[in-house]
Amino acid sequence: MKKTNFFWVSFSDLMVSLFFVMLVLFAVAIGFSESERRKAEDAREASEQQLKKIQEIQESTKQLPEEYFSYQPQYKRFKLNKQIQFQRGKSExxxxxxxxxxxxxxxxxxxxxRLKSNERSSNFEIKYLVVIEGMASNDNYPLNFELSYNRALSLYRLWKEEPIIFDPEICEVQIAGSGTEGLREYAGFEEYKNQQFLIHIVPKIGRIIE
Known part of the structure; x- marks a missing residue:
C-alpha cells in the first residue's frame, strides 16, 4: 500500500512539473508572437512612411511652370507648350x-x-535625371532617329551656351531621340506636331534617411 501511495505522489509531482513547463512554454510562445506582431506592424508603418516620402518626391518634380510646360499624366511626362518647328532633315x-x-x-x-535646398527633401538621398527627348514627324525621312537625337542635342548645347548648367552632384542630363517611335499624340494631318521636345524629370531615390 505504501508503494502504491509513493507511486501516485511521484506521478502527481511529475504532472505538476509538466504543467508548469507547458505554462512557461505557452508564455514564451505568446511573448514571441507578440514581439513578431509588433515587428510586423513597425515594418508596415516604416514602409508606409517611405512610400509617402517617395510620393512626395515624385510630386515635387511636377512643379515646372505651366507657362512653359504641360504635364501629361497619362504619359507621365512634360511637353513644351510651344510647338518647335524644324526644317525637314535639319536639327538646328x-x-x-x-x-x-x-x-x-x-x-x-x-x-x-529648389528641390536641392527644399527642407522636405533634406532627409532624402536623392538625385535627379533630366532626359531631353527629341521626336520626329513620320514623313518618310530615312534618318529620323538620328535626327531626333540631334535635335535634342541642339537644345542641350543651347542651354550650355547660356550657360544653363545642371549640378552633376545632384542632376544627370541625358540626351535621347525616339524618332518616330514611342508614345505619339498626333496622326494624320496633325502628324507634324509630333516634331517636338519632351522633358522627363526622374527622381533617382537611393537610401531614405530617417
Missing part, C-alpha cells in the same frame, strides 16, 4: 525659338536647385 534650332527654349532651361534649372 531657329532663332525665333531660342529665347523661349532658354527660359525653359532656366525653369528646369531653378526647379532642380
Amino acid at each position: 534650332i531657329e532663332s525665333q525659338y531660342k529665347p523661349y527654349l532658354i527660359e525653359v532651361g532656366k525653369s528646369i534649372q531653378s526647379l532642380i536647385e
Whole structure:
C-alpha cells in the first residue's frame, strides 16, 4: 500500500512539473508572437512612411511652370507648350525659338536647385535625371532617329551656351531621340506636331534617411 501511495505522489509531482513547463512554454510562445506582431506592424508603418516620402518626391518634380510646360499624366511626362518647328532633315534650332527654349532651361534649372535646398527633401538621398527627348514627324525621312537625337542635342548645347548648367552632384542630363517611335499624340494631318521636345524629370531615390 505504501508503494502504491509513493507511486501516485511521484506521478502527481511529475504532472505538476509538466504543467508548469507547458505554462512557461505557452508564455514564451505568446511573448514571441507578440514581439513578431509588433515587428510586423513597425515594418508596415516604416514602409508606409517611405512610400509617402517617395510620393512626395515624385510630386515635387511636377512643379515646372505651366507657362512653359504641360504635364501629361497619362504619359507621365512634360511637353513644351510651344510647338518647335524644324526644317525637314535639319536639327538646328531657329532663332525665333531660342529665347523661349532658354527660359525653359532656366525653369528646369531653378526647379532642380529648389528641390536641392527644399527642407522636405533634406532627409532624402536623392538625385535627379533630366532626359531631353527629341521626336520626329513620320514623313518618310530615312534618318529620323538620328535626327531626333540631334535635335535634342541642339537644345542641350543651347542651354550650355547660356550657360544653363545642371549640378552633376545632384542632376544627370541625358540626351535621347525616339524618332518616330514611342508614345505619339498626333496622326494624320496633325502628324507634324509630333516634331517636338519632351522633358522627363526622374527622381533617382537611393537610401531614405530617417
